[in-house]
Amino acid sequence: MLVPIIITIACIYFTKNLSRTYEVKATVYTGIVSGYTIEGESGISDYIGVANAMDNLINIIQAENTLKRVSYRLYARNMIHGDLNNDNQYISSSSFREIYGRTKNNRDGAALLGLIDSTSEEKTFQNILKYEKQNKDNFIYGLFYWNHPHYCYNALKNIRVSRKNNSDLLEISYTSNDPGIAYNTLDILMKEFVNEYREIRYGETDKVIAYFKSELDRIGAELRIAEDSLTNYNIEKRVINYYDETKEIAAINKEFELREQSATLEFNSAKALTDQLEARMGNNLKQIKNNIDFINKLNKVSSLTGAISEIQSFGSGESSKTNNLVSLKKQLDNTSKELSDISNQYVEDKYTKEGIAKSSIVSQWLDQVLLYEKAKSDLQVIQKNRRELNEKYVFFAPVGSTIKRKERNINFTEQNYLSVLKSYNDALMRKKNLEMTSATLKVLNPPAFPIQAQPTKRKIIVIAAFAGSILLILGFFILLELMDRTLHDKVRTELFTNLKVIGAFPGKSLIKYRNYDKAVQAIATKYLSSAILPYLVNKKEKLPFIINFLSTEAGDGKSFLINELVQYWSGAGLNVKSLNWNKDFNVYSSEYLIAESVTSLYNIENEDILLVEHPVLKSNNISTNLLNEANLNIIIVRATRGWKESDSILINKLSNQLTNKELVIYLNKAERYVVEGYTGMLPPYNSYRRFVYRLLHLELTAKYENLQ
Template sequence: MFTPIIITIAAIYITRNLPRTFEVRTTVYTGIVSGYTIEGETGISDYIGVSNAMDNLINIIQAENTLKRVSYRLYSRNMVHGDLTKDNQFITASSFREIYNRTKYNRDGAKLLALIDSTSEEKTFQNILNYEKPNKDNFIYGLFYWNHPHYCYNSLKNIRVIRKNSSDLLEISYTSNDPGIAYNTLDILMKEFVNEYRDIRYGETDKVIAYFKAELDRIGTELKIAEDSLTDYNIKKRVINYYDETKEIASINKEFELREQNATLEFNSAKALISQLETRMGNNLIQIKNNIEFINKLNKVASLTGAISEIQSFNSGEASKTNNLASLKKQLENTSKELSDISNQYVEDKHTKEGISKSSIVSQWLDQVLLYEKAKSDLQVIQKNRRELNEKYEFFAPVGSTIKRKERNINFTEQNYLSVLRSYNDALMRKKNLEMTSATLKVLNPPAFPIQAQPTKRKIVVFAAFFGSFFLILGFFILLELVDRTLHDKVRTELFTNLKVIGAFPGKSLVKYRNYDKAVQAIATKYLSSAILPYLINKKENLPFIINFLSTESHDGKSFIINELMQYWCDAGLKVKYLNWDKDFNVYSSKYLIAQSVSDLYKIEDEDILLVEYPELKSNSISTNLLNEANLNLLIVRATRGWKEPDSILANKLSNQLTKNNLAIYLNKAERYVVEGYTGMLPPYNTYRRLIYRLLHLELTAKYEINK
């Protein structure tokens, strides 16, 4: 009981100066679940997506790179604003003296102090980043990767990030022994975390946007070059609209084919009629053909007819061409009339042999000649136009294939451009969506500077020391009880030996109870006498009551107990005889070994009780007759020794030798509480002893009458 108290007092003393800690908390709204996106949706709806997004945020906050930047910014802020003599909102004076001296007395202390720009945290931070190198001798690098209580990775990774239930909120907390360090660590972390989150989310999107923008510019340039090439080619080949022009050419060609057929038919018909009429004209034909004026007029008619045919073939409805055509027709009409007048002058006979008027034949011949000339002119114009159309066909055939090839290239490039443009717009929309979701990262509860330290764990330590030591000692003794085979008391003795215990005799008392040893021994002896008397029945003829005192080992106290018991009975007026194996008979003789009765070892007189002490059983045996002859075989065992396997074997052997139940155990050198289990309370009988006795026997509400 005293050991837990001593340990508790030691814990109280050791924890008298436990360091105080300050905790700072902040809450961040993420908007992952309920935030609004550019597509009009409200955040992520599936559980796995939400968990993944939240885990990403938590991992970014606790990432080594994020904490490294927090460490360097915190160091920069403290070195800029720290004060060696008094505490401030950035760092306490003691903490600043520690980091300042660590910096100053480093082997590169002068260079490190030169990094500190007292006018700007940002410049100091940039100087530190430039100075830091991945080298164990680099002070800044080591500050983060060694074990500094404020700036190292092992300290900063104790920042706790917890999602509040299933909400959009993250609770971030940090504990430090310096209130300024705790506050500024979270204050810096909130800014670095948001920047890191945006860099990570925007980084890939910006690269995708830059890629599509570059592709868009490249393909746009290719498209412009292809379109300019087609334009230049059309200009070079004088093509305005290839497809309409080729359709027009095909239509004109078809029209000319029909006109050519008609003209050819008219030409051949006129030619045949002229030939037929000329056979009837006779001398008139020769005279007419020899007339120069007629020939000239005829050529003029042919020329006018050709001009009219050409104008009619390509009449576009222009006013100038219409006027010219009317003029040419007027001239043709006049010239035809003049030809008719000339031809009429050469008619000799009025009628032919068939009786047909010659003037009518000449008139018909002239008409056919005019038709012939017209058909001839039309045919020539049409054939000329057909040749021009053939040339256009030859021109447009390669132009068409080239234009189609260029248009295919333009179309392919344009489709590619539009596809990249769509991807570019999607990437821009994705970035805008990320900007909107990133904008929802808001600090709802900013970190507040702690003005009161957290309760220490001193009470917990003290209680843990007390109850821990108590249960440890209790467990030790319970384990000891489970594995220890020392007899100690009645319960353990009967458990280990399977024999009945009839009493216990006390050992030497502590100093404060030593004056009561005689009285206690007398009480124990008296109880032993009363415990033995029930066995002293059925006295055999010519024999006294016989009590055998046995033991499995030597020095168990048989002689002492026999002497105390013998003295008690003698004082009571009984005749008692004490036989000792070492004095009264020889255990090594044949007489002892084959003895059938105790009378073979000793001459019986008039004694009432015979007390026989035998040697220890482990080295000597006792005949069965001697054991069964006794009224009681009392096995004396020290309560302070263990019950071993040889003891069990000897006790079982002894039990097997006996034919009646007259074997019992008596404990020697037992504790006072064991003896009190048989005799009742032992002296001294003071109030304290009475209270302890009642508690041990659970007499919590018992009442006793006092006899006066």
């Protein structure tokens, strides 16, 4: 009981100056669960997605890179605003003196102090980033990776982030022994993690947007070049609308085929009739054809007919061409009359031999000639235009394939452009969604400067020290009891020996109880006598009551106890005799080794009780007859020694020698409390002794009166 009390008092003393801690909390609204995207739909509806998004946020807050930036910004802020003599809302004076001294006294202290720009935290932070090198001798690098209580990674890892139930809220808390550092650490973290979150989320999206934008510009340039190329080609080839023009040419070609067929029929028909009529005309035909004026008129008719035919075939309805056509027709009529007049002048006979008037034949011939010339002119005009159409076919064939190839290229480029444009718009939409979700990251409850320290754990520490010391000591003694084979008391002795313990005799008392030793020994001797006497029954004829005192080792106190009993019983009027193996008989003689009775060792007279002290069992053997002849065989053993395996073997051997005899054990040199378990309370009988005795025996409400 004293050790736990001493430990508890020491713990109270050493924890009187226990450092106080300050806790700062902040709450962040994420909007991940109940937020909305740009399409108006809820953000993330599935449980796994929500959990993943929240875990990402928590991991970003607790990420090493985020905490490093917080550490450097906190260091910059404290070095700018710290005061060596006064506490402020940034850092206490004691903490600032520590970090300032650490910075100044560094081997590169002048350069480190040069990093501090008192006008700007951002510039100081950038200077720190430039100075940092991944080297163990670099002060800034070591500030984060060594074990500084305010700026190192292990300290900042104690920032706790937890989701509040299943809501959109994240609760962030941090505890430090400096209120200013605790507050500013969370204040910087609130801004830093939002920037880190946006950078991570926007980084990939911005790269994708930049890629699609570059592709869009490239494909757009290709599309413009292809379209300009088609336009220039159409201008070069004088093509307005290739497909309509080719359709028109095909229609004209078909029309000319029909007209050519019709003109050919007319030409052939007119030629056949003309030949037939010329055969009938005879000499008149030669005269007419030899007339230069007739030939000229005929050529003029042919020319006019061709001109009229060309105008009629390809006229566009213009007024000038219409007037020209009327004029040509008038000229044609006049020339035809002139031809008719000339032909009439050359008719020789009035009638032909078939009886037909020659003037009628000439008139018909002239009409057929005119029709022939007209059909011939029409056919020539049509054939000429057919040749022009063929040239157009030759022209439009390669133009068409080239235009189609260019149009296919434009169409492919346009589709590619539209596809990239859609992807670009999707990426922009994604970025807007990210902007909306990032905009919902709002510090709902910003960190507040703590003005009251957290309750210390001093009470818990003291209670834990008290309870722990008790458990430690109790555990030690339990372990000692489980492992120790020292006999000590009745319970352990009976457990180890499997023999009945009939009593205990005290050893030397403490100095303050030395005056009571004789009284205590007398009480113990009296109890020993009382314990032995019940075994003294069935006395054999001509023999006293025999008691064998045995032990497994030397020094257990057999002689002492025998002397005490001899004195006590002799005082009571009994005739008692003691035999000692070292004095009264020879343990190495045949009389002892194979003795059939105690009479072989000693001549019995008129003794009432015979106490026989045998040698130690470890080095001597005892006759079985001597053991069975005795009324009581008692093993004397010191309570202060351990029980060994050899002792158990000797006892088992001794027990096997006994026939219907009980082997008992008696403890010598036992503690007072063990003896009191048999004799009751031993002197002195003062109040303290009574209290201790009651505690040991759990007599919490017992009363003792007139104890002597």
